[in-house]
Amino acid sequence: MNPDPAAGGAAPQPGPRTLSLLLTHGPDSADARRAARLLAAAVGQGIVPRLFLMAGGVANAERGPLVPWLGRMEVTVCAVNAVAAGMVPLPGVRLGSQHDHMVQVTTSDRVVAFA
Secondary structure, three states: OOOOHHHOOOOOOOOOOEEEEEEOOOOOOHHHHHHHHHHHHHHHOOOEEEEEEOHHHHHHHOOOOOHHHEOOEEEEEEHHHHHHOOOOOOOOOEEEOHHHHHHHHHOOOEEEEEO
């Protein structure tokens, strides 16, 4: 329970702003390049980015403009899509589910989907 400033309690301190991105297109797509630029801009503004990759987007964990972000931010790939694509576990990339995506969406200040 947050203290009530009117009752003499301290006001809650906001945490860092967050941005979750969903990407379903591969690393050669314009959306992958847009997502990389959006991530850079968000970090430049002090926003904490999170990335969820699914469908053809799981390939972005292995190559393309998003690879430099691996290990620098939360990156989750849909485990079902990763297994189907023959992806091996990668450092800085977490295998997850649609539940993980739901958690990202519901706990982020902003969500952008490139789908």
